[in-house]
Amino acid sequence: MNITIDGKPCVCEPGEYLLDVARRNRIVIPTLCHHDGLPGQGCCRVCIVEVEIRGRRNIVTSCVYPVERECAVFTDSDAVNQQRRVVLALLRSRAPEADRINRLCKLYKVPEYERFASKSGEKCILCGLCVKACQSLGTGAIAAMNRGVEKEVSTPYDKPSDDCVGCGSCAAVCPTGAIEVKEDAASRAIWNREFRLRICERCGQPAGTMEELELAARKSGAEPSALCGECRKKAVADAMAATYGV
Ligand code: SF4
Numbered sequence: 001m002n003i004t005i006d007g008k009p010c011v012c013e014p015g016e017y018l019l020d021v022a023r024r025n026r027i028v029i030p031t032l033c034h035h036d037g038l039p040g041q042g043c044c045r046v047c048i049v050e051v052e053i054r055g056r057r058n059i060v061t062s063c064v065y066p067v068e069r070e071c072a073v074f075t076d077s078d079a080v081n082q083q084r085r086v087v088l089a090l091l092r093s094r095a096p097e098a099d100r101i102n103r104l105c106k107l108y109k110v111p112e113y114e115r116f117a118s119k120s121g122e123k124c125i126l127c128g129l130c131v132k133a134c135q136s137l138g139t140g141a142i143a144a145m146n147r148g149v150e151k152e153v154s155t156p157y158d159k160p161s162d163d164c165v166g167c168g169s170c171a172a173v174c175p176t177g178a179i180e181v182k183e184d185a186a187s188r189a190i191w192n193r194e195f196r197l198r199i200c201e202r203c204g205q206p207a208g209t210m211e212e213l214e215l216a217a218r219k220s221g222a223e224p225s226a227l228c229g230e231c232r233k234k235a236v237a238d239a240m241a242a243t244y245g246v
């Protein structure tokens with residue numbers, strides 16, 4: 001299927017998400033709540049673009065918009081920029097401490113809107129990526145709690161959770177750096193709980209928390225690994241080389 005994005009001819013499969021087509025063609029659309037490994041959020045609306053089909057233009061959310069017919073896409077039109085500025089201003093008022101949002105506000109020249117009251121000290125935009133990451137591991141230790149302005153992501157009652165394995169996947173996917181992780185050579189603290197780190201037998205770097213390695217071992221039916229991810233990959237490559245003489 002043929003479409004154009006900002007005048008550039010692009011080929012795509014029917015049903016492909018517009019954001020993916022744009023990225024493949026090196027056209028930049030800003031995103032916050034999109035993560036390649038956890039698609040389908042469609043929450044922040046920073047990635048909006050304008051789509052024209054048979055002369056009719058509509059604003060759509062590119063990360064969850066499947067291309068079903070030939071169209072002309074505009075990522076930088078006046079309508080897009082105007083709406084994106086409002087979206088960013090709202091996100092900034094929700095999470096004024098989030099550096100990535102402040103950088104986007106600067107880039108898109110978002111004015112200060114007096115009617116948007118700021119929630120001081122906040123970085124979370126409630127996109128839900130962290131909850132999804134935790135669920136996808138089968139742990140489900142965090143969830144959205146409370147309602148309205150009190151809504152936040154946390155462990156039940158903000159207490160250390162027995163379900164949390166301290167893997168830090170939630171913090172790794174968070175687009176705004178809202179989840180605090182403190183780590184030294186021997187331990188990692190996250191969600192009000194401290195975890196002991198296992199040190200990789202090969203390189204001496206942290207291989208993960210004991211709980212995280214035990215969970216991975218339970219899932220794979222193997223013993224908990226004594227190696228970090230990188231050294232595990234190297235060990236497999238070494239074993240292949242020894243077997244096949246490459
Ligand atoms: S903590 Fe981060 S990933 Fe989780 S909901 Fe808030 S912004 Fe999204």
Ligand code: FES
Binds near residue numbers: 030044045046061062
């Ligand atoms: S990146 Fe598309 S809605 Fe957030």
